[in-house]
Amino acid sequence: MASKVTLKRRSHNGPLISLVPMIDVMLILLVFFMVTSTYLNLDMIPAVRQQDQPAATAATPGRTGTAMIRLGADGVPVLRGQPLDAAGLDRALRDLLAGDPLAQVLILPSGSATTQALITVMDVATRAGVQRLRVIRLEARP
Amino acid sequence: MKLRRPAPAQHSETIIALIDVVLFLLIFFMLIGRMDATAPFEVTPPLATTGSDMPAGGATLAIAADGALALDGQALDRAMLDSRLAALLAEDPDLRLRVNAHRAAELRHVLPLVGAAEAMGFRDVVLVVTPADQP
Numbered sequence: 001m002a003s004k005v006t007l008k009r010r011s012h013n014g015p016l017i018s019l020v021p022m023i024d025v026m027l028i029l030l031v032f033f034m035v036t037s038t039y040l041n042l043d044m045i046p047a048v049r050q051q052d053q054p055a056a057t058a059a060t061p062g063r064t065g066t067a068m069i070r071l072g073a074d075g076v077p078v079l080r081g082q083p084l085d086a087a088g089l090d091r092a093l094r095d096l097l098a099g100d101p102l103a104q105v106l107i108l109p110s111g112s113a114t115t116q117a118l119i120t121v122m123d124v125a126t127r128a129g130v131q132r133l134r135v136i137r138l139e140a141r142p
Numbered sequence: 143m144k145l146r147r148p149a150p151a152q153h154s155e156t157i158i159a160l161i162d163v164v165l166f167l168l169i170f171f172m173l174i175g176r177m178d179a180t181a182p183f184e185v186t187p188p189l190a191t192t193g194s195d196m197p198a199g200g201a202t203l204a205i206a207a208d209g210a211l212a213l214d215g216q217a218l219d220r221a222m223l224d225s226r227l228a229a230l231l232a233e234d235p236d237l238r239l240r241v242n243a244h245r246a247a248e249l250r251h252v253l254p255l256v257g258a259a260e261a262m263g264f265r266d267v268v269l270v271v272t273p274a275d276q277p
Contacts, residue, residue: 023164027164029168030167033171038180041273042270042272043193043196043271045193046266047241048260048264048266051267064229070273090191112249112250114249115243115248116189119188120188121181123192126192127192129228
């Protein structure tokens with residue numbers, strides 16, 4: 001006479017996949033991103049805009065004045081032959097804009113001036129309220 | 143009198159909270175970090191008070207104080223730059239070019255490149271600056 005054999009599945013205790021390696025990997029990724037990231041706070045100043053095409057400026061109605069700021073190699077801006085500091089340039093530009101709010105301001109920098117000097121002058125002009133600001137440069141004829 | 147051992151505490155709840163926090167931090171750092179290739183030389187952008195927020199995207203042209211060039215973190219010379227920029231522009235005609243010049247870089251190293259990019263057809267060229275407080 002055959003006896004009955006009962007086989008029982010062993011019940012699983014706990015989750016099928018262990019979470020511990022996943023936590024390890026996530027912690028390593030977290031530490032990696034925290035350590036390798038450098039956070040830079042950067043802004044931008046447009047140098048070429050889409051509407052900067054020559055046709056757009058030629059279409060400006062009425063007569064508007066133009067002032068040219070020459071930027072020397074030492075970083076000192078010169079307006080109408082007069083070297084100015086930032087405050088003096090700001091005053092001169094505000095006087096100019098008081099008479100003609102759409103006056104065009106051209107900046108002709110020396111090639112030996114630093115980028116910081118140009119950005120500072122552009123900054124002063126923008127703060128003074130200049131709407132039409134352009135940077136021009138001399139180019140050798142080929 | 144029978145003393146019973148207390149049943150082992152279930153730790154699953156605390157582990158789930160830990161995973162939540164770690165995942166949240168991980169996603170936070172992945173989202174707020176902008177993965178930009180850094181130039182192989184030191185570049186400190188000039189200070190400006192009137193800059194506007196710079197959105198992500200675009201190609202970055204780094205210019206060192208001595209005029210050395212790098213496009214998207216890769217050093218290259220002037221001749222190679224034109225072909226690389228033309229290739230990038232052919233892929234995306236509206237590509238923004240970010241000119242990240244060192245604040246002490248002389249403008250003869252910077253402005254001709256901006257002019258060349260404009261002549262090449264770039265319609266959106268920006269100078270990268272570091273925001274400064276109002277004087």
